[in-house]
Amino acid sequence: MDQAENLRNIIKKSNQRLSNARVITVTSGKGGVGKSSVSVNLALQLKRLGKRVVIIDADFGLANVEVMFGIRPIYNLADLIYHGKNIKEIITKGPEDIGFISGGSGIQELSNLNREQIVSLTKNLGELDEIADVIIIDTGAGISESVLEFVIASSEVLLVVTPEPTSITDAYALLKTLNKNAEFCNENTVIKIVTNRVASANDGKELFHKLSVVVQKFLNIQLEYLGAIPQDNNVSKAVMQQKPFSLIYPTSTSSKAIFDLANNLNSDDIPIKASHNRGISSLFSNLLRVKTMK
Structure with missing residues (x-):
């Protein structure tokens, strides 16, 4: 048994209990389509619906979530893995008590972890599954290796698309690349489309x-439609103020639209074909499998 297989088995054995946490991965075919804005504002609206929400910023290159919150986190996932911090210590509190975790370099280095680090990570992620009802993963944009790994590992994906021709073609390119990947399982993945700036x-x-x-x-690939967010100047104003638009412009058309999206997700609950794969521990187990299959 090689080291990669050994590490996958460690997570699998530590992952026997069923988690109630719902993990939603938000992605896009290209940058600049409002993916992180959707993640942040959707988190706020789900919180207002009574859900305990944590966002994981998996875009270690840009860190858009912390920019939109106007908050610089002290610790990130790498501190959990390498520096002895526990899961609660690396969660930064955002607006309205939303939890926020910066992925930092920890996500890039998952496939290089030893047994002790894997066991510690799994234990901590298990605690996150217990303290959150919804965990939103904000990935990078495009079809980079890191983005594809997260989407392949996820059972519920929101794909943000705008009317721009490049956004549409890049969204198709992302789906086409997924479809060609042997690790992608269409039968176990729900992909929902959010149309933005329409x-x-x-x-x-x-x-x-x-x-x-x-x-x-x-x-x-069967796509589902979650809803639309209209073009709204209040969104760019909120970005300039480093605040979520649904926080400072709660009566705007974009805020009403994101509330409808949150309601749709909330009433939909866990999709049947994603229900077997609940919790952040399960996602990271899948992610490790994808990374070590290369």
């Missing part, structure tokens, strides 16, 4: 329909 709700539905038809025809 002129109207109907335009959002039309955008989804166009993408869905092509994806179903050529990739045989």
Whole structure:
């Protein structure tokens, strides 16, 4: 048995109990489409619906979540792995008591962990599953290796798309690359589309329909539609103020739309084909498997 297989077995054995935490991975085919804004504001609205929410910023290159919160975290995931910090110590408190974890370099180095580090990480992640109802993973953008690894490891994915032709083609490219990856399991993954910066709700539905038809025809991937967020100048104003738009512009059209998205997710609960794969420990187990299969 090689080291990679040994580490995967360690996590699998430590991951026997069922977690109630729902893990939602938010991604996009390209940068600049509002992915992190969706993650942050969706977290706020789910919190207002009574959910305990934690965001993990898995974009170690840009760290957009901390910029949008206007908060610089003291610790990140690497401190949990290498410097003896526990899960509660690396959680930074954001607006309205939302938890926020910076991935830092810890995500890049997952496949290099030894047995002791894997056991410690799994134990701590198990605690996170107990203190959060919803865990939102904000990935990087595009089809980089790190983004694909997270999406492949996830059972519930939100793909953010705008009407820009490059956003649509890049979203398709992401799905096409996923479909070619042997580790991606379409049967166990729910992919929901969020259309952002659209002129109207109907335009959002039309955008989804166009993408869905092509994806179903050529990739045989079934997409679901979560909802639309309209073009709203208040969003860019909020970014400049380093505050979530649903916090400082609660009556804006974008805030009302993100609340509808949160309600849709909340009423939908865990999708059936994702229900076997609950919790952040399960996602990181899958992530380690993907990373070590290379």
